[in-house]
Amino acid sequence: KAAPQERAPTVLAAASLQEAMQAAADRWVGKGHVRPVLSFAGSATLARQIESGAPADLLISADEAWMDHVAARGLLRAGTRAPLLGNRLVLIAPVKSTVRLSVGTGFGLARALGTGRLAMGDPDSVPAGRYARQALERLQVWKSVAGRIAPAENVRLALLFVSRGEAPLGIVYASDAKADQGVRVVDFFPENSHRRITYPIARLKNSKSAAAEPFRQFLLSKEGQAIFRAYGFGPV
Amino acid sequence: MDVLALSDAEWAIIGLSLKVSLVAVAAVLPPAMLLAWVLARCDFRGKILLDALVSLPLVLPPVVTGWLLLLAFGANGPLGRLLAEYLGITLIFRWTGAALAAAIMALPLMVRAIRLSLEAVDRRLEGAARSLGAGPWRSFASITLPLTMPGILAALVLGFARSIGEFGATITFVSNIPGETRTLPLAIYNALQVPGGEAAVTRLAIISVLLSVAALTVSEVLARRAGGGRAGHVL
Amino acid sequence: MDVLALSDAEWAIIGLSLKVSLVAVAAVLPPAMLLAWVLARCDFRGKILLDALVSLPLVLPPVVTGWLLLLAFGANGPLGRLLAEYLGITLIFRWTGAALAAAIMALPLMVRAIRLSLEAVDRRLEGAARSLGAGPWRSFASITLPLTMPGILAALVLGFARSIGEFGATITFVSNIPGETRTLPLAIYNALQVPGGEAAVTRLAIISVLLSVAALTVSEVLARRAGGGRAGHVL
Amino acid sequence: MSFEVDVSLRRGAREIAARFSAGEGLTALFGPSGAGKTSLLDMVAGLLRPDRGRICVSGTVLFDSAARIDLPPEQRACGYVFQDGRLFPHRRVRDNLLYGWKLAPAERRWLEPDAAIAFLGIGHLLERMPRSLSGGEAQRVAIGRALLSGPRFLLMDEPLASLDAARRDEIMRLIERMRDEFGIPILYVSHDRAELDRLAAAVIPVG
Amino acid sequence: MSFEVDVSLRRGAREIAARFSAGEGLTALFGPSGAGKTSLLDMVAGLLRPDRGRICVSGTVLFDSAARIDLPPEQRACGYVFQDGRLFPHRRVRDNLLYGWKLAPAERRWLEPDAAIAFLGIGHLLERMPRSLSGGEAQRVAIGRALLSGPRFLLMDEPLASLDAARRDEIMRLIERMRDEFGIPILYVSHDRAELDRLAAAVIPVG
């Protein structure tokens, strides 16, 4: 069905989008298009690859900072950058944990941790960790837990720490918590406790595939958005 | 075992991993031998610096090596540009790039192993070969090289295993493109990112291990054939 | 160079990296020698499997090794529980865990290097030592061990370099805790994740390289002292 | 009887077998190249295990396949001068010489290092590494090492092969002294008839 | 003149120097252990570089420090029987024997492998690895390897040291034939006066 001359777009996407993007690509193929080539890695890695001239069509970054970095080098096609999806932060605990906490200003996070550590993305390098630190700072509990975090390299690892019971509590994206049977959501973080979480998408300047733009449009469309919603991502 | 009924996609990943690793090891063997020879046999100022340079990919975190490869061999990198212009070769986002990354990561291990064996060769045997009429090259090929075989075999095993397991430099340099650069470790990484991906991780990890067991078996057989042994003696 | 005026935080990272790597290499040397000995000298069914087991950390992507370490040595892992209960040792989120990860990753390299040298030892010399009155242990310590020294030195260099560069298993097993588990590669990784972090990456990478140059220098000096050489002969 | 040997061993295509009892003094093994002389010494030293048989030196059973006795080499206390020298390449001449001496109990040390060094004329070589020695120098160090290990009996495999006439004569005098003064049994391999005529009480043909 | 040698070399504490011209036939180097005989052969073979001097064999200058001539060993075409055998441990006896033979140009091959093998009595060893050979077996293979390389002259460092009387005699006859029939100059080291009396046209004292 696919038009034979249609060249598959290469999409560089943040690793945490893997399942949702696979599903979106499946749907896209179902509509008679060529399957896009999806490459998943950390946003920093992807941005550096683009910077060094990698032949790709679309970039979906897990944070705005790396998209800004690429934009500042003039590597984006004007007018194609858009927020693709949003997310929320949640406080999680192992499924078997009985801890009860409601997230709010000055909430008893340190006490709830006991001698354990708080698993979260590394606030120095992982977007989810940066948002989490910001939220904890706004809620005035950061000082009490700053020395007690377990900064993970990616959110999946933070989930693993919690689901294995190595850490009694953790902070991850709602989309990640939803997918993992080993953890339960203790509470959501208030949306105003941190900067808005967005995953931006943009088409790259040296994009050659004509199918790139329709696919980008598809991801931003209602149909595309519904797919992301199903995987726990929020609207922007 | 049911876990080992592989899907087509998995077979493709295995095939790619094998291709990348074998090409990497084959391509890096000659320079590794040359470097081992220079380090074992020559004495010059800056030898330790050469040694350090060779060891670099071992000392640096793989992502840094990948990043440096990206800077050098990317489409905008100086070497990448040269390759593209004069040889029409692109490495970035290609399996050839994955092979380059694996080769670079395997290099220090292979050089050490070969060097170790090379330094143990009794050079008086080379003198004997020369006095029997062999020029330097023939003496190297017929005496030094076979006597270095244990080190070369060890280097091949180490290099192959390292290549099969190479992740950080690869994903940084050539990204994670299915069918092109998504080798076993990258596929494992992908599976690890997916909740409930543990089963897939386990399958892929077992495959990796089986590949290396196969490599080890081949090397043991070759080593035995090369060996000979001192039949009879207790001590 | 101005880039090398290090901050206190950087000094702390260097200190931690050195501590982790030295402890890892020192701790893994005895088992590496034992394994090398068994693989070089004993013949038994399943030898290739033992060989494969030792090579596992080389073949698997480091994150998988880290993941397995987490399952085994986490507070809720079977081995982790044993250690905590009987020895009061916790590894997870501790520098000791980082050292364990580094040690496991260094193991296959070290075993290969030692084994290579061990297999090259002329066993008739052990027979000579025995006939002169040395028991098996003394013969090992006074003959076999010193003759294996080139391999042991190579193993130490490889192991140290590998430990200094270890990233994936460490960050997966013990996360990236400043002052506790944030070694050089983890700090480098962090810097790489931040736009504009290249300067910090470069500084830290240069430090890594300098550490390994130091290790190489020490090993070369020791090797020279152990060596001796065949003065005079051209061939 | 100082040596009672009755052993056999299959090596490749060849069956090496010997059976002899020898009294006091120096017993020579004599036979063509490849007959099995070195193999026999290796079996007496405990470095090569016979397929079957019995080895007894000065009344001590070292090996007996029937009785399942097989003393490890270090308990046999032989001083073995190997056909190929076999010096420890990583130890200086001095440490090679003293290797066995340090391990020998004081009462078995019937030769002092200084005396041996002077006698063998290797005083100027003590700090050297073995690989820099000439053939005859290495041979003398090997003889010294074996004698200094306080052996109860000696195994000597062509010990004088690469020595000049003067040295040969001196070392033969030393061997005679060991044989006569200390009463040490010696099993000796040589192809030199004159040497054997001078030293050997018994000549055992091998092969 | 077949050998014109005038060289000196400092080795450790010792100064090795020799100056001699020798005519046809077999020239023996004779001297105490450590005098420098092996070093001299190594210098003639091109394996050890003299500090200064000149080496000329059958009119060909192999080394001349003044004229900066230093032929590499493979161009000197000597057949060197080393004091320590020095067989290639990874090659079967057959491949050791034929190593030089295969490299020699046809016109220089004055000895056929079959003849050498029969003569040296090593036909049953051809498939064996060197490390399984006895001392005398290895020595014979080493002699065969050197002779088969089609040498223009021979360097023999105690080639008969570990051989029995019968073998010795046979090989001495072979050496006499090479010397007389083929007119090959031979530089020969031995500690055995009888051997030298029989073979040597000239005896050069060393040391």
Ligand SMILES: Nc1ncnc2c1ncn2[C@@H]1O[C@H](COP(=O)(O)OP(=O)(O)OP(=O)(O)O)[C@@H](O)[C@H]1O
């Ligand atoms: N690398 C070295 N360093 C110091 N001295 C050396 C070295 N190599 C050789 N020698 C010395 O040079 C001298 C000559 O050695 P060479 O092997 O030529 O003696 P040789 O006449 O062949 O003796 P032998 O009859 O015992 O074989 C010896 O005293 C030896 O110790």
Ligand SMILES: Nc1ncnc2c1ncn2[C@@H]1O[C@H](COP(=O)(O)OP(=O)(O)OP(=O)(O)O)[C@@H](O)[C@H]1O
């Ligand atoms: N591993 C082996 N495989 C096959 N044959 C062997 C092996 N080791 C030794 N032999 C053979 O056993 C025989 C006896 O060897 P041995 O070294 O005892 O001889 P020898 O009497 O000492 O001879 P020589 O006087 O030449 O030193 C030889 O023919 C040798 O080739």
Ligand SMILES: [Mg+2]
């Ligand atoms: Mg023998």
Ligand SMILES: [Mg+2]
């Ligand atoms: Mg000599």
